[in-house]
């Protein structure tokens with residue numbers, strides 16, 4: 001018998017993040033063996049106890065962890081009113097309900113993880129974990145040293161100052177500036193907005209690494225399962 005904390009079981013089952021799972025419990029939306037639970041901290045045996053969220057039995061399906069080389073021209077959301085191609089359509093033969101970990105813009109390519117593990121997704125996207133993401137970016141025009149400094153130290157965006165970033169200049173001339181940018185946050189359209197803030201448009205954007213995982217030998221549109229060692233490293237040994 002393996003007892004685990006209820007909120008952890010809910011997040012492992014991909015219902016929601018651990019924090020939200022606590023909220024669900026406090027709101028009385030979770031039942032264990034037909035009893036509403038409203039206290040945090042109770043332990044359950046996910047194999048023996050019947051756990052319901054909003055009267056629906058949770059399923060402890062197999063956990064899937066994929067790394068996709070997302071091409072441009074695909075959206076990371078699962079629903080789109082404009083009927084554009086979706087990253088999920090690139091994945092074949094997986095019956096579990098997986099979803100992207102965080103997001104990449106329609107016109108951004110690169111590393112995108114997909115999973116059905118809410119806990120894993122939360123660990124990689126929650127701002128407090130400051131997971132590193134590296135991007136190859138081509139900006140229009142010559143970015144001055146002063147503006148490079150700004151990108152490094154923090155740019156003022158409408159949702160606040162960006163965190164310090166690692167910036168490496170790969171190429172710079174009158175027409176273009178190519179940078180390798182490593183950020184520890186992932187706000188919506190962050191690189192494009194950082195560019196707009198210093199008056200340099202992003203011409204192309206590719207995420208070449210996410211949480212230490214890179215594209216390796218994948219071709220655009222291809223994906224692979226994470227190895228056990230990669231999963232262990234990203235999930236951590238002790239998730240309490």
Ligand code: URA
Pocket residue numbers: 103104105106108188189190191192193205
């Ligand atoms: N920054 C952006 O502007 N877009 C992305 O897709 C990722 C980072």
